[in-house]
Amino acid sequence: MSRTAQAAPPRTVPDAPREIRRRTRRGLSDARYAALLAAPAAVVLLALVGWPLVKLAVNSLYTGSGLGDGRRFAGLDNYLTALTDAGIRAAAGRTLAYTVIVVTAELVLGLAVALLFHRLGPRSRILQTIFLYPLMIAPVVAGLLWRFLMIDNVGIVNELLTRVGVLDSPGDVSWLSDPDLVLFSVALPDVWLTTSFMTLVLYAGLQAIPPDLYEAARLDGARGLRMLVSVTLPLLRPVIAVALIIRGVDAARAFDVILIQTDGGPQSASETLSLTIYKTMVSYNDPGTAAATSTLFMIVMMLVAMVGVLTIWRPGRES
């Protein structure tokens, strides 16, 4: 950037097309011009997101497969099904549990590592780079990789645990086929992939805290944990809130990581809502219920995110 930055500042652009010059002189107001700049993106988003969502809402009011055979208006029946179906309710519960597991693990780990890097200063840059790379890896690859690490008998995780004496034999823990354990196991790749993101964001937040605030707190006798709880964490609050909202929303939508590891099994023990909706649509060919469930899912997500933004983040209050 430095090279281009030096070259770029004010210089004449000799042959600006005459046509554009004329239009500017005629004077498109700033607001009109800004709207014109944003219009194509807005139109594309409306077409590719708004329209599908309208279609989704319409589909949620019909039963029968989408191909016209027996498709009929059903009012709110699908919503009733979505709200009362035991499988869908269980999936909603698991989605919440999965989100809490992922986000808690990431926040604790991410904060610990961010504090460590912050303490070590800029010399830890190489370590930071290595810590960053999982962020770029495809979730499907990460899911597959962790499945490979966690295979009962030949997986390296159980082998290492056996060698250090935690397990008696590598076959003792079945990470991905034990229904009580599987929700935690499938969360591992997600935690591995995105703790980097948490660390990165929290590290940037830590860098932004003015050092004299620490100095003042130190003069007041704050040390270690006390410093963390009464100075650092309150100051990081908006940053933590943003990170939690972004990651919470993503974790709740988790699909590929779980699909590739367990396909929701065993006995649906790791089936979160995105998988349930996908299966309702593709395997059970029930687009009405799938549409109603997704509509409810989306409404809940937006409400939670909005409440999150308004209560924890409190935009505008800081600045």
Added chain:
Amino acid sequence: MTHARLARLRTGLLWAVAVAVVAVYAFPFVYLVLTSFKPATDAVAVPPTVLPQRFSLDNYLTALNRPGVTASFVNSVSTAVIATVLSMALAIPAAWGITRYRSRAGRVLMAGSLLVRMAPAVAIGIPLVTILGALGLTDTPTGLALAQTTVALPLSIWLLASFFEGVPREIEEAALVDGCGRFTALLRVILPVVSGGVAVTAIFAFLASWNEFLFALLLTSVRAQTTPIAIANFQSQFGLDWGPMTALATLYSVPAVVLTLLLQRRIVAGLSLGAVKG
């Protein structure tokens, strides 16, 4: 003296902890790469070994010779390129309009992009199957790229807006005084100033498409299948053939890892700007 030594000891300890944490964190991927270079049978040896006993490219040859695998790479590249170009072409003017003019429409678009991010991909993906089908774009890289634009475009708008924030107004004003049109000023004067940010944004848009799975699963079947789907299909079609699977997973991660290393500092800047300011 003792105080200084204690402080040094503590710093040393912290470094040791940091190195250990990073080593544990890096291990899964290193193990994946190492396994991919083992002879096919050693990938699932009992007990597993970390280092290859013998270096071999068998897994790579097997993986690349499977039907559809090389074609899936071509599809992944073309889909990601289309999605990136489209997202950038739309996001650059939009983000500039939003940051430079601070209009109400701009704020609505920013909030809208954020809301799009909250929507579960299944909710958008399922209706998109019929919509793209009606447009004749089923199972084509263009159709898939359009779907992935719903992820890449909002991301690009937010990232670019945070980079444009840092551009001093005087730069545009000087260009306008020199007789440049507003749009020309954006293209020829503003963009070069934030070229680093534009590059980072383009990389994120590219990777958003490159790593995307759900839309690819819903919207492609044979012709436009991307590599993540090919990787996922490996297990059902050929049983759990771990060796070639690790090779394919490694190959597919190369662009992501290389791009990260090349632009590491800017990516850090971009991500933290986007998140902290956002």
